[in-house]
Amino acid sequence: MTIDANFFLELFFHQLGLWWVVIPSIFLGLIVGGIPGFSAANTIIVLLPFTFLMEVEVGLVFMIALYCSSRLGAGIPAILVNIPGTAGAAATPLDGYPMAKQGFGQRALSISFVSSILGGLLTTVIALITMPWLARVGFYMHSVEMVVVMLFGISLIASVATKDTIKGLIAGFVGLMIGSIGADHVYATPRGTMGFLELYDGVPLIPALVGLFAISEAFMVIESGSFLSKDRVQQVQNASWAETFYGVKLTLKRWFHVGWTSLIGLVIGVIPGAGAAIASFVAYQQSRAFSKTPEAYGKGHIEGLIAPEAANNGVTAGTLIPLMVLGIPGGATAAIMMVVMQYQGVPTGPGLFTERPDLGYGVFMAMFVTYLLMSFTILPMSRYMSRVTLVSTVYMSPIIIAFTLVGSFVPREYMFDMYLAFGFGVLGYIARKTGYHVAAILIGVILGPLLEQYMLRALKMSGGDATVLFSSTLGNFLWVILIATLVLPSWLNKKKAKSEQ
Amino acid sequence: MSEKKTQKNTKPNVLGEMIIPLFGILFTSYYFFTIIDSPWTAQVNAFIVGSILFLICALFFIRKFHAVRVNRAVCMLKYDRLLPAMRTRQTGFIILTIGYLLFVELLGYTLATIIFFFSSMSLLDGGQKMAAKFTLSIIMAGVGYVVFILLFETRLPEGLIEKILQEGLK
Numbered sequence: 001m002t003i004d005a006n007f008f009l010e011l012f013f014h015q016l017g018l019w020w021v022v023i024p025s026i027f028l029g030l031i032v033g034g035i036p037g038f039s040a041a042n043t044i045i046v047l048l049p050f051t052f053l054m055e056v057e058v059g060l061v062f063m064i065a066l067y068c069s070s071r072l073g074a075g076i077p078a079i080l081v082n083i084p085g086t087a088g089a090a091a092t093p094l095d096g097y098p099m100a101k102q103g104f105g106q107r108a109l110s111i112s113f114v115s116s117i118l119g120g121l122l123t124t125v126i127a128l129i130t131m132p133w134l135a136r137v138g139f140y141m142h143s144v145e146m147v148v149v150m151l152f153g154i155s156l157i158a159s160v161a162t163k164d165t166i167k168g169l170i171a172g173f174v175g176l177m178i179g180s181i182g183a184d185h186v187y188a189t190p191r192g193t194m195g196f197l198e199l200y201d202g203v204p205l206i207p208a209l210v211g212l213f214a215i216s217e218a219f220m221v222i223e224s225g226s227f228l229s230k231d232r233v234q235q236v237q238n239a240s241w242a243e244t245f246y247g248v249k250l251t252l253k254r255w256f257h258v259g260w261t262s263l264i265g266l267v268i269g270v271i272p273g274a275g276a277a278i279a280s281f282v283a284y285q286q287s288r289a290f291s292k293t294p295e296a297y298g299k300g301h302i303e304g305l306i307a308p309e310a311a312n313n314g315v316t317a318g319t320l321i322p323l324m325v326l327g328i329p330g331g332a333t334a335a336i337m338m339v340v341m342q343y344q345g346v347p348t349g350p351g352l353f354t355e356r357p358d359l360g361y362g363v364f365m366a367m368f369v370t371y372l373l374m375s376f377t378i379l380p381m382s383r384y385m386s387r388v389t390l391v392s393t394v395y396m397s398p399i400i401i402a403f404t405l406v407g408s409f410v411p412r413e414y415m416f417d418m419y420l421a422f423g424f425g426v427l428g429y430i431a432r433k434t435g436y437h438v439a440a441i442l443i444g445v446i447l448g449p450l451l452e453q454y455m456l457r458a459l460k461m462s463g464g465d466a467t468v469l470f471s472s473t474l475g476n477f478l479w480v481i482l483i484a485t486l487v488l489p490s491w492l493n494k495k496k497a498k499s500e501q
Numbered sequence: 502m503s504e505k506k507t508q509k510n511t512k513p514n515v516l517g518e519m520i521i522p523l524f525g526i527l528f529t530s531y532y533f534f535t536i537i538d539s540p541w542t543a544q545v546n547a548f549i550v551g552s553i554l555f556l557i558c559a560l561f562f563i564r565k566f567h568a569v570r571v572n573r574a575v576c577m578l579k580y581d582r583l584l585p586a587m588r589t590r591q592t593g594f595i596i597l598t599i600g601y602l603l604f605v606e607l608l609g610y611t612l613a614t615i616i617f618f619f620s621s622m623s624l625l626d627g628g629q630k631m632a633a634k635f636t637l638s639i640i641m642a643g644v645g646y647v648v649f650i651l652l653f654e655t656r657l658p659e660g661l662i663e664k665i666l667q668e669g670l671k
Contacts, residue, residue, distance in 0.1 A: 038653065046653055166561050167518070173554040174525040177532060180550065184543035191543055192532040215598075222591050222625065398621040399641060401598055402614050406649055406657065413656050418602055427524075434517040452546040460542065 003357060008128075011362055015369040018061045022366075022373050025065035030378070032066070033073025034085045036210045036407035040070040041332040048336070056344035057359065060337065064366040067333050068316050069374060071276065072116045075309055079108045080388045081227065081396070083214040083404065087205050088276025088312040090442055091156075091284040093213065095297060095304030102300055103232035105386035106239050110247025111302060112309045113379050118255070119262030119310030120317070120371040126266060127317040128364045134318075135325035137270045140474055143457035147469060148478040149268070150451040153281035155486055156288075157440045164435065171436040175444020178203055182449070185456050198416040207408040207417045208445045211424020212431075212438045214404040218397040219429045227389040227396070236390055244382050250302055257303050258310045261287055265311035269318020275331060276312040277446050283311030289485040294493075317367060323348060324360055515565045515574045522558040529554055590625055597621045609660015610650070614642040 032038040044051065044063050051059040074085030079096035092112065099108035127134065141149070157172030181192040182202030193199040221227060228236060251258065261283040268279040287307035288297045297304045319331040327349030329335035338348055346352065352360040388396075408421035428438045455469075462468035470476055529551040536544050568574040601617040608616070618638035623631065649655045650663065 043653070166557060166564070167521075169557050170522050170525060170554070170561060173550060173557060174521060174528070176550045177525065177529050177547070177554060180532065180547050184539065186542040187540050189536070189539040189543040191536050191539070191547065192528070193535075194531075219591060219595065222594055392626075394622055394625040395637070397594065397625065398618050401621075402601070402617055402641075403645065405602070406610070406645065406655070409657065410649075410653070410655050415606060415658070418605075422598065422602055430517075430520050434520060436521050448550070455546060456542055459545065464541065 003361070007357075008361070008365070011358065011365045012369065014358075015061065015362060015365045018058065018366070018369075019373060021058055021061050022065045022370055023377060025062050026069040026370065026374055026377055029066040029069025030073035030076070033070030034077050036077075036083060036085055036206055036214065036404050038407065038410060039086055039332075040067040041336060042411065043070070044333065044336045048340070051340050052343055056341065056346055057362065059340055059344070060359065060363055061366045063333070063337055063340070064363060065370045068120060068313070068367055068370045069378075071313050071316055072113065072120075072309075072374065072378065074312075075112045075116065076109065076385060078213075079112055079305075080105055080386065081214075081400065082217045083400065084209060086276070087209055087446055088280055088315070089308070090209065090213075090277055090439070090446065091280040091308035092305065094284065094308075094439055095299070095301045098298070098300035099305065100386070100389055101228065101232070103228060103235035103239075104243075104300070105236060105389050106243040106382050107247040107250070108300075108305060109382035109385055110244045110379065111251050111305050113374070113382060114248050114251040115258050115262075115306040115310045116313040117371050117375050117379075118251070118258045119265065120313040120374075121368060122259060123262050123266040123314040123317040124364055124368045124371065126263070127321055128361065128368075131321055131325050134266070134270050135321050137267060138272055138322055138326075138328070141271045142472065142475075143454040143461070144469055144472050144475040145478055146271070146454040147451065147458060148475055148482055149271075149278065149282065150447050150454060151482055152285055152485075153278050153447045154443065154451065155482070156281050156285040157443050167436050168440050171431060171438075171440035172444045175441035176448040176451075177444075178208075178441070179445040179448025180452060185453050186460065196416065198412075198414050198420075202449050203445060204408075204412060204417055204420070205446060206411050207421035208424050208442060210404045210408040211421040211426075212428040212442050212445075214400050215421060215425025216428030216432055216438060218393075218400040219425065220432055221393045222397055225393055227391075227393065233390060236386060239383070239386070241383060244379065247382070248379070251306060254303060254306055257287065257306055261307040262310040262314035265314025266318040268311075269315035269331075270321050271318075272322060272328060272331075275319075276315040278450070279311040279315045280308035281443060281447070283307040286485060289489045291489075294489065313371075317364065320363060320367075324352060324363060325350065512572075513574045514579070515568065515576050516578060518565065519562075519576075522561055525554055526558055593624050594621055597624065606658045607660070608658075609663050610657035611642050611646050611662040611666075612660050613658075614645055615639055618642060 028043065029040060032040065032043045043066060051062060054062065070086075071088060074089035075092045075096065076085070078084040078089045078092040079100050082093045082097040084090045084092060096108050096112060099105070154172070157168055179202070181199050183190050183200050190200055226233065264283045264286060265276070265279040268282060269276070284304065284307045287303050288294050291297065291303060293301070319334050322328040323334040323338055327338075329338050341348055346359060347355055405418050405421055408417045409415070411417070427441070431438050431441060458468050459466065470479065532547055533551060536547055565574065565576070569576050597617060597620055601613055605613040615638045618641055619635055622634045622638065646663075646666070650657055
């Protein structure tokens, strides 16, 4: 079989012919992505028997469409009601929710959809072209380099707390301490577990996410009675299709921003175990660092919404590259896809592209088609979805509490996780009432254990010698970029202010 | 005199801001206690992060203490405002949430959710349109049952309603 333009064109139309699988999967993905605790991975697990019954090609298309749309779906409640559906969307409400509160929910959704779709399309094309080279990124990213990548994300703690840096740092470090709960990675010594066996594996992410964002938000909005002020209600009621198109226009104008932030997602997605949460935090931090208006971030900045959404959709193509090219799954969903492929007798790794190129390249083409179809199916829904913010908190608060508590129960099916989510809810409520940023706590909880894991691995291999963190060329290069992105923007701003004076 | 009084009232009360740092210090101290005899691999990260947290909290307390000393802020528990602040719908809603968590295992997901929806909606808008709220509670809990239990096969706590529905579906 010749791999040329004709082959890709035929593959495209073939995958487009499977629209009857793609479109229902998109809607299913939107639902599971939007409910905290549910994800593409656990939905595919539930529906695994069906995928075994399907033809392998149809099964893969179903899983890909579900995977891509759940990433996009997680951003919808994050923007409208400040509840990220997954950890990958945890950076989305930083600017998405303030936009919705200002009455621009429809515009924010449109920006989120377009940046997700563009990011997804772009990274899929790049993945198709650069697969053999990108697959090697994982080999070069060792524990030392990963420590620096984690620090990129953690440095966001200081950025989100622009109002009061010291309070932001306290919140971030409290999060890092909470994230350290659990058995240590080498000798499995229990640490800070308060005797709860359920915490030996560490603090589960979904209860932390649900509690800090959803439950505390539900308690907060009761005070005001509505998500929006009276004049904003009028604004949302009167919003026309023009708002959606304006959002599309604003995003297309920032095509370069969408491009480079989605590339961050693609590269981080290739690294096994890294994932969408790290990608979106790193992209947000980088976007802010190089912005001309960093002070506007956290208040409803368009680029602050584009960056995490483009990045977490860039991750989808990235996580599939090691699976397809090397036979190593880059994430939970990719691992389940591998199970289905092996069950159907399809090889993964280099053999896939020689024996079944239609499947190897077809997976990425299915991703391309999914994102393309999403632009026609999801984008028009932004107008109606944004009406959620008009629903009275009398109804919304109990619904948020009951459904998100179930979401926190789902991943491990422990009642303890529901209590934990409530505990995080109280912590988040106190933090909000006293001026601490809950996102800073969450960044600590998500990235803390990963940082520890990589740092310990590096130190263990070097026999406890901390200089190992500066021993690799790529690592040192990343250190320089990290320091540059932290120092350069403020230095340039000061220089600019001086020259203006 | 009255101007002075107003000025005193508008000064920020820093007591609330102390809760998160105090929680951080207490939790970190407890964490250190649990790893004191552990191997270095279990200690290194916590000692680095915890020490930085202690340092930042110390700086925060010094700053707040200074603000109180120079009369730019106050640090006091206002008993006269505490009780009215607690007698709100918000407190009632938090208590109902705790009740939901305590009784969901005993009553089962669906029944507990119907009761939680109905009681909290009634509490939040002062008991208007009770029949509509009751119907909405049943519909929403039903949606939860179909999505979470039937479709996604989540093993949520089962009670009387789940058992009846399961028998009916058989």
